[in-house]
Amino acid sequence: MEDEENGFFISENTLIPSKKSLIDDLPYDTNTKCIYCSSPFIDNELHKTFAIMCCSQCRYKKLKFVTKTTAIKEYLLSDYDLKNLKYISRPNPHKGNWHDMLLYLEDEIINISMNKYGNEDALEKIKLKRTETIKNRKIKKLKIKIRDLKRRTFVKTTENKKHTHSFIGTDKLKTCEICGLTLEQEEI
Incomplete structure (x- = not known):
C-alpha cells in the first residue's frame, strides 16, 4: 500500500496504469484514427463540425482554414455560396466587439469556387x-x-469681372461701349 498524502491509502492493484497501456486498452474502432498519421487521439472540434478524423498535431500541419472575408474576396464566393458550409467560429483577433471570425476549410472553398467558375x-x-x-x-x-x-x-472668376456700363447713343436707344448692351428708354 502507498500513502497518497491525503489520508487515504492506495492498494497496488488499483494504481493508475501508464499512458502506453491506456492506448493499448482503448476500445476504439479502426475508423477513429487520424487520417494523416493514424494517431488514436482525434480532435473533437474538427470531428464534430467537419466530420474529419484528424489529430491536433496534423490539424495545424495538414489542414488550412480560410476566413469568410478571404473566401469572398479571393475566391469570389457570395454569402449564399457559404451559407450551407460548416465553419468554426472564433473571436475576432483585431477587435473583441467585432463579429466573430468564421473559419472554413480551404479545400471546400476551392472546390466550390472551381465548380462556380470552372478553373x-x-x-x-x-x-x-x-x-x-x-x-x-x-x-x-x-x-x-x-x-x-x-x-x-x-463661376467665381467670372463674377469678379463685372464692369460698369458706359452708354452712348440717343435719348431713346443707348448701347454700352464695352459689352454691347442696348437699353431702350421711353419718356412718360
Whole structure:
C-alpha cells in the first residue's frame, strides 16, 4: 500500500496504469484514427463540425482554414455560396466587439469556387475585370469632382469681372461701349 498524502491509502492493484497501456486498452474502432498519421487521439472540434478524423498535431500541419472575408474576396464566393458550409467560429483577433471570425476549410472553398467558375484562369479573369471596374468607378468619381471644382472656380472668376456700363447713343436707344448692351428708354 502507498500513502497518497491525503489520508487515504492506495492498494497496488488499483494504481493508475501508464499512458502506453491506456492506448493499448482503448476500445476504439479502426475508423477513429487520424487520417494523416493514424494517431488514436482525434480532435473533437474538427470531428464534430467537419466530420474529419484528424489529430491536433496534423490539424495545424495538414489542414488550412480560410476566413469568410478571404473566401469572398479571393475566391469570389457570395454569402449564399457559404451559407450551407460548416465553419468554426472564433473571436475576432483585431477587435473583441467585432463579429466573430468564421473559419472554413480551404479545400471546400476551392472546390466550390472551381465548380462556380470552372478553373483558376477564369477566376483570375473575373478578378481582373472586377478590379478594372472598381478602378474605372474611382476615376469617374474623381473626374466628376474635378469638373465640379472647375465649375465652382470659373463661376467665381467670372463674377469678379463685372464692369460698369458706359452708354452712348440717343435719348431713346443707348448701347454700352464695352459689352454691347442696348437699353431702350421711353419718356412718360
